[in-house]
Amino acid sequence: MSLDSALSTALRDPACIVKNSEGKERGVFAARAIANRTVVESSPVLLFGKDEYEKHGRFTILGHYAFKWKNGSMALALGLGSLFNHSDSPNVSYTVDSSNDLIHYVATRDIEPNEELCIYYGSNLWFDAVEQETDDGWSRLSKVDLPQQNLPAFLKGSLDDVVAEDDLPFERFKPPPEEETADTIRTIQAWAVDVPEPRSIGPMLNEVDASELGHLKRVRKLGEKNTFLLRVSPQPPSLPEDIVLPEPYLVTVPSSVALTSTSLSLKTALWPTIYAPRRKGEIEEWSKGKARWAWEAMRAVVQEALRWADNGELPVAAYVPRPFEVSDGPPSRSFIAHDTRQTMAHPLRHAVMNVIRQIADHRAASGEDVDEPPPSAPADTDADTDSPRNGTNYLLTSQILFTTHEPCIMCSMALLHSRVKEVVYLLPMEKTGGCGGVTSVPTLPGVNHRFSVCRWKGDTIREAGLELDGTIDA
Numbered sequence: 001m002s003l004d005s006a007l008s009t010a011l012r013d014p015a016c017i018v019k020n021s022e023g024k025e026r027g028v029f030a031a032r033a034i035a036n037r038t039v040v041e042s043s044p045v046l047l048f049g050k051d052e053y054e055k056h057g058r059f060t061i062l063g064h065y066a067f068k069w070k071n072g073s074m075a076l077a078l079g080l081g082s083l084f085n086h087s088d089s090p091n092v093s094y095t096v097d098s099s100n101d102l103i104h105y106v107a108t109r110d111i112e113p114n115e116e117l118c119i120y121y122g123s124n125l126w127f128d129a130v131e132q133e134t135d136d137g138w139s140r141l142s143k144v145d146l147p148q149q150n151l152p153a154f155l156k157g158s159l160d161d162v163v164a165e166d167d168l169p170f171e172r173f174k175p176p177p178e179e180e181t182a183d184t185i186r187t188i189q190a191w192a193v194d195v196p197e198p199r200s201i202g203p204m205l206n207e208v209d210a211s212e213l214g215h216l217k218r219v220r221k222l223g224e225k226n227t228f229l230l231r232v233s234p235q236p237p238s239l240p241e242d243i244v245l246p247e248p249y250l251v252t253v254p255s256s257v258a259l260t261s262t263s264l265s266l267k268t269a270l271w272p273t274i275y276a277p278r279r280k281g282e283i284e285e286w287s288k289g290k291a292r293w294a295w296e297a298m299r300a301v302v303q304e305a306l307r308w309a310d311n312g313e314l315p316v317a318a319y320v321p322r323p324f325e326v327s328d329g330p331p332s333r334s335f336i337a338h339d340t341r342q343t344m345a346h347p348l349r350h351a352v353m354n355v356i357r358q359i360a361d362h363r364a365a366s367g368e369d370v371d372e373p374p375p376s377a378p379a380d381t382d383a384d385t386d387s388p389r390n391g392t393n394y395l396l397t398s399q400i401l402f403t404t405h406e407p408c409i410m411c412s413m414a415l416l417h418s419r420v421k422e423v424v425y426l427l428p429m430e431k432t433g434g435c436g437g438v439t440s441v442p443t444l445p446g447v448n449h450r451f452s453v454c455r456w457k458g459d460t461i462r463e464a465g466l467e468l469d470g471t472i473d474a
């Protein structure tokens, strides 16, 4: 979402008012009923250096309002952002939109008119917190492994701390990179030019932007011949005007980094390629802030399933929340869907399929760009590689999907086609699951995308009244 549209949306629809909150001075309150997942506020932030804050700011009233931003900066939320009070059971979460210097505040459940809107500041509070007694409608799930009042250990401490792997609320299964062969390496066409004068290479490196080919080395040296990579075809190459060069020509180059040494030698035979092996077991670290975001997402999807189970549907839901860190690529809003096989009398209306369809419909209606790769470009093969095309294509690129049940094979395949980054599920489905149950779609040989799978720890959800049996395929 652009800065203009984020702010105008917030201004058009004032869901919040500021008033006195007992024992906390001012607070933000719901001006009307607010539905779960509504963006209640988008606050611009004022950024300042950490040194300035350490030397001056923290000794002033700013110490109550400033918080850590990216790249070591400090931030002060303008708008209503600085007026949200703290609660151990917040009804609002926030996502950092660093490309627009905004923070988006999002309701994590339905909120009644006049209820106070609170966020979670972390566990190291500098004041004695007053807690509001609220019934958040989650009581049925209080027996589930997603506690309401007592924060689980993995969420205690600063939100920037990294959560130890064992303390994460889920187990992660990261697929190994698929070993490539000469036949399966994906390639693209790129423009290159021979450079007769080696001393021209330095200036060309400065002048020619080939960031789209960041997974490749810029110059190939074969004997005395230096060849310089210019850009991806079909865009015409632009050459520095002050350097005399022959005509550029097309070369076939790998489309992504080399993850294994076999891949490196195969790819480098085409063009010198960057080697970026994943160390065994190396997986992305999660901060406590992100773990909290996941915890709230899992609560939201369980809540959705329970709500629809009460209305005669199968108790299955799927949720693609706004990303923890909003960047240019991913959708700027969340999507949630429940299973509609019963009410629609349609065997394919699984929750995961429904949420993917919702995203596709939203994109089509809003005219959001879904760039199809040019015919010469292959689908991105390596999960999590920095393929230059991996970003805006497909429906779920870079997204994490939460679901109550392990997706079935059909849904797992749909997730693969949507290029989802990670799937987090609560309940394993041994007889039908496509993410490790009956088979593991993302690790099948030959699939052209791999995604990570996370299984939420504990399945005490059964005690919460959800009737689950192995015959539901989610």
Ligand SMILES: C[S@@+](CC[C@H](N)C(=O)[O-])C[C@H]1O[C@@H](n2cnc3c(N)ncnc32)[C@H](O)[C@@H]1O
Pocket (backbone or CB within 6 Å): 023, 024, 025, 026, 027, 064, 065, 082, 083, 084, 085, 086, 087, 127, 128, 129, 130, 131
């Ligand atoms: C970011 S400000 C929130 C807005 C503040 N209430 C105001 O009127 O400006 C943070 C300060 O609000 C107060 N506060 C926030 N949450 C609170 C809570 N649960 N109980 C008591 N005071 C709270 C504390 O004084 C804290 O330093």
